[in-house]
Amino acid sequence: MSIVTGFETLDVRFETSALLDGSDAMNPDPDYSAAYLRVTTDAADGHEGHAFVFTIGRGNDVQVAAIEAIAHRVEGRDVEAILDDLGGFWREFVHDSQLRWLGPEKGVMHMAIGAVVNAFWDLKAKRAGLPLWQLLSRMSPEELVALVDFRYLTDALTPEQALDLLRAAEPGRAAREAELLADGYPGYTTTPGWLGYSDEKLRRLAREAVDDGFTQIKLKVGDRLDDDLRRLRVARDAVGPDIRIAIDANQRWDRDQAIEWIRALQPFDLAWVEEPTSPDDILAHAAIAQAVAPVPIATGEHGMSRVLFKQLLQAGAASIVQIDSTRVAGVNENIAILLLAAKFGVPVCPHAGGVGLCEAVQHFSMFDFVAVSGSQDGRMIEYTTHLHEHFVTPAEVTGGRYRAPLAPGIGMEMLASSLHEHEVAPALLID
Amino acid sequence: MSIVTGFETLDVRFETSALLDGSDAMNPDPDYSAAYLRVTTDAADGHEGHAFVFTIGRGNDVQVAAIEAIAHRVEGRDVEAILDDLGGFWREFVHDSQLRWLGPEKGVMHMAIGAVVNAFWDLKAKRAGLPLWQLLSRMSPEELVALVDFRYLTDALTPEQALDLLRAAEPGRAAREAELLADGYPGYTTTPGWLGYSDEKLRRLAREAVDDGFTQIKLKVGDRLDDDLRRLRVARDAVGPDIRIAIDANQRWDRDQAIEWIRALQPFDLAWVEEPTSPDDILAHAAIAQAVAPVPIATGEHGMSRVLFKQLLQAGAASIVQIDSTRVAGVNENIAILLLAAKFGVPVCPHAGGVGLCEAVQHFSMFDFVAVSGSQDGRMIEYTTHLHEHFVTPAEVTGGRYRAPLAPGIGMEMLASSLHEHEVAPALLID
Incomplete structure (x- = not known):
């Protein structure tokens, strides 16, 4: 003891x-x-x-x-x-x-x-x-379900349904773990797309992203429509038609403005539109998603709890779920949201970047692949180049893919220095 | 300066x-x-x-x-x-x-x-x-609208609509202020209904509440159905058929359990059912409200922001809005929510009790009566007997009605001692 x-x-x-x-x-x-x-x-x-x-x-x-x-x-x-x-x-x-x-x-x-x-x-x-992803991936469905609090979730997901879902994924666990260890998990990069960057820097970084093996980049939008149109032209021109371009409005719009703005940007073949409005506004997200379909709406970086994610899924308000792993209450609530998303068949593409988020969230996506959704379809982990050097085990991304971390732990430990x-x-x- | x-x-x-x-x-x-x-x-x-x-x-x-x-x-x-x-x-x-x-x-x-x-x-x-309620009640519609942040609200309430609403209430302001000064504003009491009280204490306090002039009492429920049925019988028996009895589940239930439980309690002629489930669960509140209609659903004591209240109103999820005045961001956000509720024609019955909430919230309800909704219909301020003695200007409730506070300020100042x-x-x- x-x-x-x-x-x-x-x-x-x-x-x-x-x-x-x-x-x-x-x-x-x-x-x-x-x-x-x-x-x-x-x-x-x-x-x-x-x-x-x-x-x-x-x-x-x-x-x-x-x-x-x-x-x-x-x-x-x-x-x-x-x-x-x-x-x-x-x-x-x-x-x-x-x-x-x-x-x-x-x-x-x-x-x-x-x-x-x-x-x-x-x-x-x-x-x-x-590593956390392997620890979780080796727990039984019963052990995993015991980690999750189902209060306020049962109208969308009961413990029994969660068990069924995890049991259904059990047979393929070993094969998918081997696949992860061999090939990693897809990432996408936000590095080219910050609003403060010049068009030239955007173009250069977008090309570098493609050269680095990424198949999706993301641009920040929402400040001025003419800027957004110009920057999307620059980016599409730089990466060509086969690379996915997502955009992120960071909650800049009200409902009707979002619909108008997204329709104006739609011709650029958007992989998704992220955080069009208040992260708490389930009804507005649902209305926007319906109005701009088939453009996928993504949200969740500011999603406060499993109760919010449940509603976004119930309302068809999000086609991509983006958990911020340190905003919700730890590993347990991340698992709850992964289970909800799997129940609704919606991919989780977790928010990363900042400091240490890449190091943390890779564990959840890899666990999801091995033991929950069992799929990488439409799933990617965000990647930015910032601040990895401060971590004991920095995230390793090569060829546009996160390599499976092997060091024991959750990945969040910073260097003492x-x-x-x-x-x-x-x-x-x-x- | x-x-x-x-x-x-x-x-x-x-x-x-x-x-x-x-x-x-x-x-x-x-x-x-x-x-x-x-x-x-x-x-x-x-x-x-x-x-x-x-x-x-x-x-x-x-x-x-x-x-x-x-x-x-x-x-x-x-x-x-x-x-x-x-x-x-x-x-x-x-x-x-x-x-x-x-x-x-x-x-x-x-x-x-x-x-x-x-x-x-x-x-x-x-x-x-x-006093705050008079200060606000004497501001122009333009000044009041300038206090409110309409970001994320415009799909339900624009600044112009808020102006129209406030202007429509302007002509009656003086008469309603005089009415308030003469007769006060209705209160209801939660004092009899705490879960920890014996049936005998509940009966005694319920009768005292009626003797004190209250026309509504509130009981805490949600722990055990047989207890709730028994306590509602005791309370109804004590107050007779003409006094309103509201119940408060304090978020105890999941969606389907709430519907079942409320249906079991419905025969007691419920004034409202408060916080049946997670305060963040707009969709569940809407489903419950629809399933148990015409029993009114009340919520808002844990309502985090104007964006949540907006959605509760849009979804028909709340028939009574219960702002907790110190949970949302101050006077300004209280005003925003009063305006939203007025737009939807839903009464606001603010959460009070605790320490100092009665002293604070009376200002918002009285301002609402004078300058926003212009109505006391279905509107009441919660009252409990606790801890008023610690305030410089304690809330004064006589004959079941809050007396209009006259001391300058917002009413939240505690005694130095x-x-x-x-x-x-x-x-x-x-x-």
């Missing part, structure tokens, strides 16, 4: 806004940041659990405070008891009768719970000597 | 869980709390802006940290510039390109912004020498 001996939080920030990397119609100046957590135990193996909530700068200190507020409920506890029932651990915090007032199940407190849950998943995977160099002291936050 | 010289936050908690006041199917042990803010200026008038976010205990420290994180962006600023453009002030924070990642527009960060906005509304009302006595030092939070 071992106990939790340490619970350390860090406010880690990168000054990405200085470079205009990452700029879009709603986020002109993100400073990619991590509200970071390190959990230690007294076990002889010396393993630590590392996880974080991704943010884009201001407020990262509040996110750290929320994680810190949970420390006293974790320190000193029996590690094995936690790791043996991560479903129960998740419920203990998400359904805490007082904490839930702060959401419920959304925003700062929900993300904080996710980071704590993920740190223990990291520990569990390291103890098992497996990076943590040291980019940790922000509270006094520095006052501008 | 004056500047903001102080921004003080306090973690204020009341040990209400010890008494079982406030217990319901999801919140067995709330400790009513306030993440409290006091803003001071160097103006000679000595006025201070007081506001808070209501929480139910654990996590109140995180809520305080979120408010505190905004301090450096307010301290030293020109007070008049803020008070003259509270619409712009609201947008500055709610649309902050980095902070919005933490929501957007939901949870801890959104509530924190609401408290800051409200502290300045308190200051503005005190400077005007008016209460703040002192109930402030929790960080070290005490570790249990």
